[in-house]
Amino acid sequence: MKFYDYFRSSAAYRLRIALNLKGLEPERSFVHLRRREQSAPDYLKLNPQGLVPALIDDDGTVLTQSMAIIEYLDETRPKPPLMPSDPAGRARVRAISQAISCDIHPLNNLRVLRQLGTLGLAEEIRNGPQWYQHWVAIGFTAVEALLADHPATGRYCHGDAPTMADCCLVPQIFNATRFGTEIADYPTIKRVFDALMDLPAVFDAQPSHQPDAEA
Amino acid sequence: MKFYDYFRSSAAYRLRIALNLKGLEPERSFVHLRRREQSAPDYLKLNPQGLVPALIDDDGTVLTQSMAIIEYLDETRPKPPLMPSDPAGRARVRAISQAISCDIHPLNNLRVLRQLGTLGLAEEIRNGPQWYQHWVAIGFTAVEALLADHPATGRYCHGDAPTMADCCLVPQIFNATRFGTEIADYPTIKRVFDALMDLPAVFDAQPSHQPDAEA
Numbered sequence: 001m002k003f004y005d006y007f008r009s010s011a012a013y014r015l016r017i018a019l020n021l022k023g024l025e026p027e028r029s030f031v032h033l034r035r036r037e038q039s040a041p042d043y044l045k046l047n048p049q050g051l052v053p054a055l056i057d058d059d060g061t062v063l064t065q066s067m068a069i070i071e072y073l074d075e076t077r078p079k080p081p082l083m084p085s086d087p088a089g090r091a092r093v094r095a096i097s098q099a100i101s102c103d104i105h106p107l108n109n110l111r112v113l114r115q116l117g118t119l120g121l122a123e124e125i126r127n128g129p130q131w132y133q134h135w136v137a138i139g140f141t142a143v144e145a146l147l148a149d150h151p152a153t154g155r156y157c158h159g160d161a162p163t164m165a166d167c168c169l170v171p172q173i174f175n176a177t178r179f180g181t182e183i184a185d186y187p188t189i190k191r192v193f194d195a196l197m198d199l200p201a202v203f204d205a206q207p208s209h210q211p212d213a214e215a
Numbered sequence: 216m217k218f219y220d221y222f223r224s225s226a227a228y229r230l231r232i233a234l235n236l237k238g239l240e241p242e243r244s245f246v247h248l249r250r251r252e253q254s255a256p257d258y259l260k261l262n263p264q265g266l267v268p269a270l271i272d273d274d275g276t277v278l279t280q281s282m283a284i285i286e287y288l289d290e291t292r293p294k295p296p297l298m299p300s301d302p303a304g305r306a307r308v309r310a311i312s313q314a315i316s317c318d319i320h321p322l323n324n325l326r327v328l329r330q331l332g333t334l335g336l337a338e339e340i341r342n343g344p345q346w347y348q349h350w351v352a353i354g355f356t357a358v359e360a361l362l363a364d365h366p367a368t369g370r371y372c373h374g375d376a377p378t379m380a381d382c383c384l385v386p387q388i389f390n391a392t393r394f395g396t397e398i399a400d401y402p403t404i405k406r407v408f409d410a411l412m413d414l415p416a417v418f419d420a421q422p423s424h425q426p427d428a429e430a
Contacts, residue, residue, distance in 0.1 A: 048360030061303045068309035075302040087290040088276045094283035099264055106321040145263030
């Protein structure tokens with residue numbers, strides 16, 4: 001198995017957590033996004049989207065999109081499970097994952113902040129309460145409500161074992177904190193995050209602990 | 216079953232296609248996004264994200280996020296299937312769906328274009344080749360490659376029966392066309408789209424055919 005990773009990519013980070021939780025240790029290749037290695041012809045041949053992560057399974061199957069890869073791993077390496085066993089539980093885990101991965105992260109990743117710069121928006125606008133923090137505040141307020149008001153929330157986002165939703169939550173918190181979000185404003189998110197960071201599988205996946213990490 | 220819909224929402228439109236393909240006819244409630252009905256307290260109690268679609272199943276289960284709802288329907292009402300039966304196929308359908316729903320749509324929906332306006336970007340910038348069309352061009356170029364270069368692409372995105380990926384593709388094409396994208400630039404996408412529009416379930420789900428449609 002081969003994993004195309006970048007320490008600072010939130011999407012790759014989701015997959016690092018999932019791989020660690022499953023005890024999988026693929027060969028790793030690092031795609032330096034700031035040096036635009038994701039746009040190299042060889043990488044685009046593998047993943048036409050030019051995004052990380054990508055994963056090649058032992059049988060040659062090429063996988064892209066972090067949530068799709070996590071569910072694939074869960075179906076092909078079911079222990080420990082990262083998805084609940086009931087349809088309503090799976091729907092909830094997917095919905096929380098997508099509330100982060102569709103409605104917060106895409107607005108705030110590197111390529112988008114770059115494009116806003118090209119359009120002349122100053123860094124304090126792009127990174128501040130009118131853009132980056134704007135979408136994080138809307139998104140985390142909703143995720144906090146999804147977690148705080150639901151009986152299925154446990155030690156983690158859904159029950160007492162980590163799921164795909166937790167794989168998505170932790171990288172978004174790391175990213176938002178880097179841009180000045182005060183996570184204590186979201187008490188349930190903070191409680192779940194603290195519990196997750198107690199797991200070595202989650203702790204070890206953080207950006208600064210990766211072989212390609214930079215200051 | 217109760218479906219919270221809005222004719223112009225691409226995410227709700229994905230679900231309309233899925234419901235039609237499954238022959239399901241839930242009671243429908245219309246949430247007028249331009250009148251900001253999604254921010255009414257009663258709706259936020261149902262969906263703290265303040266987005267459509269939402270679905271309440273007959274047993275009271277509240278579901279949000281279009282892709283999560285489509286997979287839930289596929290698990291609870293399996294005929295006809297909207298997901299392949301093999302893990303690699305499911306991963307591919309999810310990846311195509313997410314390439315659209317995470318990497319194109321979130322950058323171009325109403326709330327985002329509104330916020331860009333608030334930041335002083337003129338309409339011709341927001342809707343033109345530097346923003347709206349920029350992300351569509353990047354996204355559709357990648358989806359075209361994902362489809363054109365893969366042996367699993369059939370009459371539709373994956374094989375010869377419609378899947379969740381097709382439910383995501385059609386609304387994105389309608390949306391992009393409204394903003395001036397020339398779909399003929401993406402020949403495989405166009406071929407699949409044309410085949411999909413021949414299906415009454417897909418044809419009938421289009422925005423202008425909905426009871427809440429406006430000119």
